[in-house]
Amino acid sequence: MGVVRALAIETATTACSIALLDGNRREARLLAADRRHVEVLAPGIAALLEDFALRAGDLERIVVDRGPGLFTGLRVGLATAFALADATGAGLVGVTSLELLAHGAHEAGVRGRLMAVVDGRRGEVFTQRFELADEVTAESEPAVERPRDVVIAWATNGAAVTFCGDGVARYERDFAAVPNGTLHPLSVPPTLAALDLAGREPGPVAPLYLREADAVANFVTRDAR
Amino acid sequence: MSRVTVGPAATELAGEEFARLLRPGDVVLLSGPLGAGKTTFVRGLARGLGVSERATSPTFTLVRQHRCHNDRGIATLHHADVYRVTSLDEVLDLALGELVEEAAVAVVEWGELAAPVFGADVVTVSIAVTSDEGRTIDVDGAGARDRAEAMARWAS
CATH class of the missing domain: 3.30.420.40 (ATPase, nucleotide binding domain)
Known part of the structure; x- marks a missing residue:
């Protein structure tokens, strides 16, 4: 697979967690359990990178959970992943919760x-x-x-x-x-599993909301009523 | 469950009394043709939740937050109008279904247009125009079924 340095971002539930891979070293961190994604995510990533003595620019891949799940969490995770990928040139890999x-x-x-x-x-x-x-x-x-x-x-x-x-x-x-x-007690989508998928082909990532598709049909008929 | 009203004052009172049935976490989808009295109903509902400022139609602001003063744990009323929203992304962006989990309720005018965005547990309120002044206000939805008795009292 060849990916050496990857960051995983998980915000599809009330928990916010990340994981970092650097060669043979990997570590997952739960940053908050109670819906404080916007508050803890960016500082949490910075702290984890620092503990690995890495800079954001060293990342080759950013693996992000694109849903489905908690909307207010997902938009924080996705926005952060997009910004990081954009700024560092790292490839973006979207996975589902x-x-x-x-x-x-x-x-x-x-x-x-x-x-x-x-x-x-x-x-x-x-x-x-x-x-x-x-x-x-x-x-x-x-x-x-x-x-x-x-x-x-x-x-x-x-x-x-x-x-x-x-x-x-x-x-x-x-x-x-x-x-x-x-x-099975597994509750939060695990970020270490996300790191395992870091070797997938990077590309554009869109959130998976699932409810949206159902609603479109209703919405476009609005003016016909 | 239906309640018949005659005149705006009665519709407003129906909204005020309906507010007593609400609990934190409720999402109310409010529908009815233009001029049916949706905003009038919400004005009463806001008063019933202990909102002190006057509720106006949020048509041009998408969503307004009102601080509530009541003893039922509802601290905020999110009053939205999705009629002029051009894409469902904007409705999703409001994340109303998640915001109400923090001691709040949401009332969404024209919400039935984007109903699947809000999930299954919603209360629907439909106002039908039966005459110049007459309105039939129908309450339904999966979120309403666990308080059928109180709804029946509200309707009678």
């Missing part, structure tokens, strides 16, 4: 079917199904669902499945009711 959860669970030894569940707030969760074997394979597209519908679907189909993500933490009682379901 759901795939980070899948890779994190895989790293933690989970195998078989995995449902990554990110809290979408307002009574909804962002979900995606993965198969974890030697590799991590996505088996569905990211979706917005009501937690109860996810639970009913898995309870009906009866298959063994592992759930992880902050959406599971929020609706723990619902997910615990799935007969063949296992709840």
Whole structure:
């Protein structure tokens, strides 16, 4: 893969975390758990770089979680990633919160079917199904669902499945009711998993909000009413 | 759940009494044709939440924040109007669904135009014009269902 120095930025949940890779050295840091992304992110990156005796200009890649997740967090993470990439010339790699959860669970030894569940707030969760074997394979597209519908679907189909993500933490009682379901404590998309994906082809990154696409159709019909 | 009003004063009172049903975290999508009394309803709602300044239509400002004084834990009213918004990005940028988690409620005029942005747990208020002065105010939405009794009292 060849990437030696990479920074990962994660702001898709109420937590704000980063990780830095420099050759064989890597370190992940949780900067805040309680929605203070704008306050802690930039100083946190500066401090981590300093501890590694690196400058921002040394970074080859910036890996950023582009969602889906907490909107007010994502825009801080994405804006910071864009600015850093722009200023340093580092390549930008966008990853999703759901795939980070899948890779994190895989790293933690989970195998078989995995449902990554990110809290979408307002009574909804962002979900995606993965198969974890030697590799991590996505088996569905990211979706917005009501937690109860996810639970009913898995309870009906009866298959063994592992759930992880902050959406599971929020609706723990619902997910615990799935007969063949296992709840995994992984809640925040792990930044070390993001560093593992730093070798992907860099390119333009756009936020993944998921709700936007549904709303466009309604919106353009406004004047026809 | 519907309440019938006759005249702006009655619509304003309906808004004021509706405010007592609200809890921190609520997003209210308010709809109705131009002139139906959406802003009148919000004026009453603002008074019901203990907002001291007068609520005007936020049409040209997108969103106004009002400080509230009540004993129900609602510290801020976000009053938005998305009618003139040209793209959904602007609605997303308001992040109202997340802002209300900090001891606030949001009322969004024309909010149903961008409903999916706000998620499933919303309260919808639709004002229908039935005559010159007559209005039917209909309350629905997943966010309203857990307080059906109080809504029924409000409607009667």
